[in-house]
Amino acid sequence: MTELELANELKKMYERALPTKEQTTMIHLFGIMYAKVIRDNGFIPRNILKYADMPESYQVEINKGIKLAKYVAVK
Template sequence: MEKKFGEILSEMYRRAPEGDKVTFIHLFGIRYAEDIKKNNLSIKRILEYSTVKPSFSTEVNKGVKLAKYVSIKS
């Protein structure tokens, strides 16, 4: 399952507008926080399957934590 989310993260990062790359990493964490927590997925493993640098695990974690306080606009 981490591979699937790694691919999603890679695609979101690739499609992010210039200057918003880190924001889209946060958005990934927000959007998929419930799946990540419910399935006890490793963010480190997700990043290993993605094209995003492993050092961005902190940014994914921020998004996961923000998920309970924000909602995504369509």
């Protein structure tokens, strides 16, 4: 998976969360779901956000998800 593909998935997850106002939750979930891909490939959340045309400040939220990935599983 490339950074661009990750960016497209992040954007989709974020946009699906707009009606429920759970955008931040979806950013965390993205980090959890794709933590291994991001870490194994040395991808930088800032670059993923740039490709997704989303604020750079959201890299903090992706990083939270990546850190949580060690402790949680997606239902």
